[in-house]
Amino acid sequence: MSRLSGMTGFGRADGAGEGWTWSVEARSVNGRNLEVRFRGPNGFDGLERAAKAAAQARLARGQVTIGVQAKRVETGEAAVTINAAVLARYLTLANELAEDGATPPSADGLLALRGVIEAPEEVDDPEARAILEAAMAGTVEAALDALKTSREGEGVQLTPVLEEFIRRIAALVAQAEGEAQAQVVAIRDRFSRRMAELAPDAPGLEDRIFLEAAALATKADVREELDRLTAHIDAARQLLVSAPAGRKLDFLMQEFMREANTLCSKSATTALTGIGLELKAVIEQLREQVQNVE
Structure with a gap:
């Protein structure tokens, strides 16, 4: 089972060799895509390429900053x-x-x-420089591993929060299903009273009431929206154990909100409208938390 990961974290690693010492810090914050920025010592041109490749191999989203500080050890x-x-x-x-x-x-x-x-002149030996650069790249990978572990720790904290919001959405959908069944009767009774007030002696009133009420009930039928909301709930629960899931959860939040909006627009009772509005509020809270997921 994959663990959910956040996008905020920090990692550090140190290294030494070939007459040099160096330290690497890797940090990240939320981002829609993966963006890697690198700052390193002059003369190590291949180190930036290695650092970005290592970040792409480990991370899917977030703004990542990798900094390398290095100095020679003078005897x-x-x-x-x-x-x-x-x-x-x-x-x-x-x-x-x-x-x-x-x-x-x-x-x-x-x-x-x-x-x-x-001052002693530095002997620029290409072979020694390549060995040194490879050692620094290994330290960069160690710092990124620490960063990934830090982000996974954030994911551990996020998971129960997301699960609770999904549970609340499921409970509201269940309430909406119960209220939707009563909505047909409410529409028919409302229409019957209105027709009786406007045309109490009209011939065929019973049949007319039945047909019109049936048409209104069809327009107000929210079973399709509730079915889709239930499917979205199942999909969200599956995504919580299939990291990285951030992009898919982002899209799913849009689908959740679309169905909730339609539910409110079709509502014919105050109770169902209230459920729909609360549902939208919880979905928005869930969407805000999803912005932290890798």
Whole structure:
């Protein structure tokens, strides 16, 4: 049995290797379709493609943001590099100036001169970069797995809420079925009283009342709408155990509301109209919750 999943969640994973450390955060909010946004370090062009493919393999809907932060791990030896040749030339010039009366240079002054201290250049080894990028992509997948688990946790909380709304809809449909059976009698009695008031001595009044009342009852027959509502209830319960179900539930909410509107328009009694209006209110509440379902 598939578990229902929400669309709001968060996942994080960390990684290290090849002289780098990195962290990945993946978060998502509600969205009609799947939209993946990626932010990552420069120079890892393939990482965005891998991240989006991993998200598409795991998620069906929602606005997903994946962020990767990475930095090199600097060792004490590599942190400072002195260019001895450049320093020697500066010392030669400084000594010559000192012989002419200039102030001898200090150590910190020499180290501040351009070119004396050099930052270590990164060796861009394509093979090492590919290995590093693959390791980062694995961490992205771990963060997305955590995000998916978080969204499934939201689905666990949503399921009983949706089930309760569906139960209330089913109860209202059952009430409407009972009221619909009494609607035919109410229409006939109402029409009979009206005809008797307008034309009490008209010949064939009984037959006329019967025919007209039957025609009105046919127009007001809501059995077809109630049958469709019952079918929609069964479909909704099945969707709750067949994730991802968000898009199908969205469509089903439209069908629910269409039948409820028709039920209200055909109603010939205050009681049935009241049931129809309450039914519409519960369907709208269910629709709002369905917006959270993947």
